Amino acid sequence: MTTIRSLVATDAVGLADLFASLSESDRTLIREDLHDTSAVGRLVAHPDLHWVATSDDGALVGYCAIDRLPGWSDHVGELRLVVRASGRGAGIGRSLVRTALLGALSAGVGKVVVELVAEQEPVLQMFSELGFTGEALLRDHIRDRDGRLHDLVMLAYLARDAHELLDTVGITDAIQA
Template identity: 50%
Template sequence: MTTVVPLTDAHCDALVRFFAELPEGDRTFIREDVTDPDVVRGWAAGSPGVDRWVAVDDGDRVLGYVAVLRLPGWSDHVGEVRLVVAPAGRGSGLGGELARHATVHALEAGLTKLVVEVVADQGAALALFTGLGFTGEALLVDHIRGRDGQLRDLMVLAHHVGDTWAGMRAVGLTEALGDPS
C-alpha cells in the first residue's frame, strides 16, 4: 500500500535514494541536484510557499514525489507542480494520485492556477495532466537540452483550479474527489 505524506526529515535518505535510482534521463529535467543530500534536507526543512509530499510504501520506500511551489509577486496566485514517479510505480495510478493531492492542496491554499512543465514527447505525463484538466498554454520549441545534447520541446500546461472545481461542484462530483470546500 502506498501513502502520500508530507516530506519530513525522516524521508530524506529514502528520497535521495529514490532520485539516485531514477534513470539518468529522468533526472536530466529536474532543476536541482536531487542526488545531493543537502538539497533534499533543505527541502525537508521547509520553505515559505513550498509544500512537498512523498508517496511511501509500507517499508517507507519513496515511490513518488510531488511539490507545489507558489510563485512570487504578482503571480502569487499560481503554483508550479513538480512531480516524479519511480519507474516501478508508473502506470499504477500513483502519478494521478500525487497530482490530485497537489491540486486539492492548491485549492486549500488559495491558489487559483497551477502550471506544470512537461517535455513534449512524454506522452504519459501529458495524458496524466490533461486528464486532470490541465490544458496547453505554451509550447517552447527546442527549449531544453538533454544530457545527450538533443534539443527538446517543452510544454507548459495550466489548470485553473477554481474554475474546474466550480464546474465539478455544479454536477456533484466534488464529494467523490475530496472537495476541500
C-alpha cells in the same frame, strides 16, 4: 499498498534514495541538482505543499511538489512529479497529482502549472484527464545531456475553472459547509 502523505523532515534519507534511483533523463526534469545533498535538505526543511508516496515497507516511491512562484505570481504553483521507475504504471503519479491539486487549492493556490517534454504523450494525457489544459509550447527549449533539443509544453490547471465546474454540479456549497 501505497500511501500518499505530506513530506516531513525525517524523509531526507528516503528522498535522497528516491532521487538517487532516477535515470539521468529523469533527473533532467527536476530542477535541483540532485547530486547536491544540501538540495534534499532544503526540500525537507520547507515541506509545505510537498507530498510523498510510500510503499508498505516505508520506502519512498514517489514525490510531488507544488512550489509557489515569487512576487506577482505568488498565487501560481509549479508542479513537479517523480515516481521511482520500479513503481511506475500503477497509478501512483496520478494519485500524487490529485492529492497535490487538492492540497494546493485548499491552500489558496489559484493556478498550477507543469512543464513537460512534448514527447511525454502518455503523461500529457494523464494531466489532461486531471483537468490541465495547454498553456504554452516552447520550441527547442530543453537540451538533454546528449545535446539534443526538445520542445517543452506548459500545462495549467486553473482553480477558477475547477470552482465553476463544482458550481455547475452544485457541490461547492457542500464543500464549504
